[in-house]
Amino acid sequence: MKKIVTVACVAALVSGVGVGLADDDEHGQSGQGSGGARDVRVIATNDLGMHCVCMGFDTFILLPPFNTLRAQVIQRAEEPRVLADPNDIRVEYNIVENTDDSLKADPYFQSWLTNSPKLFPGFQPIDPADGRIQGLTGAKLSGEMEAKSSQGWWEMAGIPAYPALDPEGVMIDPLGGPNRNPYLTGNVKVYDQKNGKLLAETNTTVPAAFGGCCSCHIDLAAANGYPADPYGSFEYMGLLHEGDSGINIAQIDPDGDGVPGPIRCSQCHLDPAMGETTPPGYVGYPISQYTFSDVLHRFHAQSNEVLTNWNPNIATDCYQCHPGNGVDCYRGHHVDKGLWCTDCHGDLNQRIAEGQLQQPWSAATLPKCADCHSNTGEGGGYLNMGIFGAYLNSRGHEDNKILCSTCHGEPHALYPSTLAKDNDQSIALQGHAGPIDACGVCHTDRSGTGNPHNVDD
């Protein structure tokens, strides 16, 4: 009997577990599995650290629900391997606070369900095959991540994550509705494709917040005799737009139903964040020569109406719009250093003067770590520039396989973050908040910390 119990205990100890059992390595991690024969780590991040989304979609929209989750999976060993073969493992994600039922019942998200096919012709926000909510890329609120095998990570772009109704949430509703939680949870699980066993699991922050436009524009509409609601705002916005460009956007009726709207600004103004290289335009209306970033930021920073009647500091007051509503999404380590948004991104006046806004979201105009930090390896041959800039897609460590964000956290939420939730993952991995600097997180033969930026290490 004793033998049976002993064998059973040993079996229990070595059996595949991904959740809840503390690792017996020196770091005392929990939530990361020692899945039988395979000792795997998964580290997930959001791509930008914040995604803004509009509250309603009946009139005009800037940004649709669109969130991107990334994960790197590492086989622990003396020589760890990055796992990105979909034949080997399966990586699943789930946005914990967003369910199909909760979003279908959300009055603001219902506007998306109704209007998104008009905004994006051909798009079906509910997958007819399974009745589930899907985003512009087909991504759902839960599912399998796509392997980026050549790059060494897993990704799901276009998850239609949306701020969750939550009376305790930090995000206020400028239309007076209940507060919401903009810091959702992205749960990521790694399974062995051969035996279906859960190998590792982690949670990361998936941020989604309402942009701050309505906070001012509702008041602006009211101050000019229009209803203090999105419809009044749209109507007045149309007049303002007409004053500048000759085009009253509140008269554009893309679906021909006799009711103006819904329209999206990026239909006429290039916005690389929408994944387009040319704005599609509306029939009968010209495409603008100005990017969305240029017109929006330049107008607000230079308009005497804005400066004198609304905010003389709008050029440095990023939270007025990004995202606003009480969500201080810039919450990472740099906050503790007294750095403001403008210290990395420049203030609007500076960016306008330098012509940056004609090239938004580009490697040329986004901040680089090397602007302040040495020994980042930038320029060392493994910088992967592309849309969204240097930090986001850069990799380092030996063989340049580890995303900077995997160890340092997502943009705007660099470890250690001032939002406790952001730090849960790094604490689970190494026992303390901060950049992943414990070699033993991945290396079975190492303890302590090393120099992860030294490619010869």
Add this chain to the structure above:
Amino acid sequence: MKGILFSIVLLYIIALPLTPSAWAADKAEEAGVIDTRSTLHLFMEWEERKTFPDSMPFAYYHAYALMALQGKVQPEVAEKITAFILSCQTRNGGFAVRPALTQNPNILFTYYAIKTLDLLDKINLVDKNKIIRYTLSLQQDDGGIKGSSTNGDAPNLATTCYGIEVLKQLGAIDSLEKEKTVAFINRYRENGAGFGVSVGHGSTPEASFLGLNALETLDALTAQTREELSTYFLGTRYAGLIKDKKYKTLPKLKTMSFTLDGLHALGNLDKADRAAITAFVESLYIPENGGFGPMPGLGTTPASTFYGVVCLVHLGLLPEPAAATREQGNIKSKRINGLVSRQQPGKTHNK
């Protein structure tokens, strides 16, 4: 007799908290929520920024707040602010928002430049006549003053009022075509109420204070207008007199500060519900860092912390900056209508 009076005055001086910061701290303790020492510390942290003061409005906010919180601006900080301001002046006399953007002077930033230099007692460092000429160059045939000389730029109430303030500060208000300017300003008046940001539309506290202040400067504020503006300000949510009404949007600290500016200018602050106003201002105080947020539920911003300080000044919880500098050493201080003044230590209205 004279000796007795002198002794009483001397004892009174000794009994008074002599420094504005100590006075402010006492008041803050009485208020029970706001720690102005913490607010002062926050401003001092911002001074450490390489790009301090970052912009022209921030320069003013900083100088004003330091005066209110501690009665002075340290010489080295004053030097930094002054150097920043002077580097923002353009060839035509106007001021830009920051250095390196001197191709874009604006009346708003010129206003903040002059106000700040005046607070720091450095106004004599600038060529006043040049600034006056710049401001007058922006006046239009309809009496309005544009924000900038950019083609297509049109004057509005706010740009006109800031222009008037600049001229007033520089002692050149008589250079204006007053009648036309008054007519321009009055176009923004809502019948029987306040002023709006655009002609023919609803009143806002911000526009109403700007309009009222400008008319007063131009000696054009009639008794009827004064009364109607009083009624308007006291009828807004910010006077604290409206109970049990639900609003769609959240109240804003900036709007509260302009409402208090307006009530103060009209001598009607004592008719407002001071307790309700104080409670609102206190609710936007962020104890973690001593700052203020712009609306309920939001975190600290530099601008809203400035507006919080302005509200505390109007509520008598901080001394008025102009008084603090110009009457330094004098036991009398400017009385804010109906509220605490340093002449009456121990008497407060904040409970």
